[in-house]
Amino acid sequence: MSTSNIPIENTNIKTAPGVELDSAQKTIVGSVLDLFAGRPSLEKLSLWSDEGVFEDPITVARGRKQFEAQWYGLQSAFSEIERLHHQVTSAGNPISMELKTRYVVKGIGKEQTISSIVNIFVDGQGKIQKVEDKWDGKLPESGIANVSLTSPYTWYRYAEGWAFWSWSLVWYTRLWMAFRRLNAVTVPKIIGVPKNKEEDRQRGN
Template sequence: MLSPLRVLSRKRVFAFIPTGSRLLRYTSTHARVPPGGSMSSRNRAPSTATSTSPPPRTQSDHASAQKVEPTTAPDSAYWNDQSPATSSSAPGTRPAPEPSDSGLTGKVESVEINLAPGLELRGHMRQVVGAVLDLLQGKVNKQKMERRFWADDAVFEDWASKAVGIVEVDAKWWGLKAIMSDIDMIEHKVISVAPKRVDMEVVNKYSLKALPGVEKEVRSIVSIELDGDDRIKRVCDKWNGKLPEGKISEYFRRAAAISTAKVVNVPEHS
């Protein structure tokens, strides 16, 4: 049976608890210390080590105490296939990504690419798809149309025109930007991936400058093909999943592409 607590003073409390031959003593954190001295030995917990005062801290000690150990940044996937950290990297750091040989890094706005389940798109092909998604929204610039990214005999075709050769293809993209007041890509999804080909479903809403307030929403299948040098050789935009057929439609589509190349102002390429 526990003995009752005895209060010997306002700031020191002793609790007598029978534990065999041992006496457990609890001393308040506010126990009074005699002036000019320390607590008596009976009021201190026994210690096996001799207590010594630490030497005064120097300025260098304060500086070292304020140092913060570097932490490793969380590993996150990057859209253009960055390489993960390797064992040869310095502790607490992440190596710079290996340079991509596509030359499109930092020039593509469509970095978030939706993929059908089970598909993977990496490296150069991922950047090419992002660049084409930009072009389909009228976001054309000289960097995306550099000749090293496009084959000389590249082809672009949709329901309205069929551009053959890089000169006509270049003019087609700049012409799309010129005649449209706005192109809103509502959704897109990559549905097929092969070593040299990608197919996508795209839904765009077009607004013509010539017809203010008139909008046209189109669902299409877009195919991108690369040549042996990984340059874009063909982009096919099939509105509602198909292209016009027949020689007459072919004639007018070719005429539209040729006339566009003659009237559209295309920036010069170095």
């Protein structure tokens, strides 16, 4: 798959000692860093398989309609997104990297810093099959447990007031798993994804 004509903003990819990325991997990683920076575009998302998956502690977005809305939602939810650190630690499949990002919520100015391990899985055609964003290196496990909604992590508004993002230090419940699925289904109904490059351009992407 030729990706040389896709404009990637993050081209200075930092890698751990001994880790080397080929040109296709650099494009993939750069595009994912752009997405986490709130800089999506239809061209960058063309690097994803139509059946691709994005998963983090608050959503499991399956398929193009769901994962595109999640990435465009960052532009709606946050007034500032600042990358504090990134480093690719593995050039395998998945490509793994450490990521630390500061977010400022639109309208209320609340800051939240998230440190995560990001895994990028690529399919046989060289397209992104799945991206896992593991906050503090963790994703929820399915099963029954007790959830603490009074953890030190801050609740903050997601997708123009639709819901709240939250994170628990230890425990998850089936109710929380249902919330993650609901997030993936509901966000596309709220967040408009550009229909073409011209609409993308008008958004500044």
